[in-house]
Amino acid sequence: MKIKVGFGFDVHQLKDNHPFVIGGVNLEHHKGAFGHSDADVLLHAICDALLGAANLRDIGFHFKNTDPQWKGISSIILLKESVRLLKEKGWQVGNIDAMLCLEAPKINPHIPQMQKNIAEAIGISVEDISIKATTNEQMGFIGREEGVVAYAVCLIEK
Structure with missing residues (x-):
């Protein structure tokens, strides 16, 4: 058996009165993540971890933010497509470990649904x-609620 580890990172700007989707869950908050797709920072970091582990470049290579095909798309679709690309190369996902960094809203109540999605x-x-989720202790752009960050690692096996 061959195993590989991947690392992913993503960041999105937060804007007032904008939808906030994390892990495929729509969160109630006065700000939301802005991007070409639904700006799901968690799923984007996971996609990058998976694609990187399989040496398949990154999310921007496969799902360009200039391509109208991906405009407003659910990042669940991007995740499924990333997994399809891995399977084409004979890889399967072992596990995902992810960390969100934002001041608000509280993520803990939503984690089970995110895991399920x-x-x-x-x-x-x-x-x-x-x-997992943490704050930035009110420091920097995260602390000022100007952005949200996600990190992810994964294990894939063949």
Whole structure:
């Protein structure tokens, strides 16, 4: 068996009165992430981790933010497509470990649904999806609620 580890990172600007989707969950908040797709920072970091582990470049290579095909698209679709690309190369996902960094809203109540959404999109157990959240202690652009950041690592196996 061959295994590889991947690392992903994503950041999105927060804007007033904009939808806020994280892990495929629509969050109630006065600000939301802005981007070409639904700007789901968590799923974008996971896609980058998976694609990177399989040496398939990154999310921007496959889903260009200048391509109207991806405008406003659910990042669940981008995650499913990333997993399809891995499977074409004979890889399967072992597990995901992710970290969100934002001041608000509180993420903890939404983690089980996020895990479920991601597990279903990838085709693995909820037990293999770890999501954690922290704040930036009111420092920097995260602390001022100007942006949101996500990090992810994954294990893939062949």
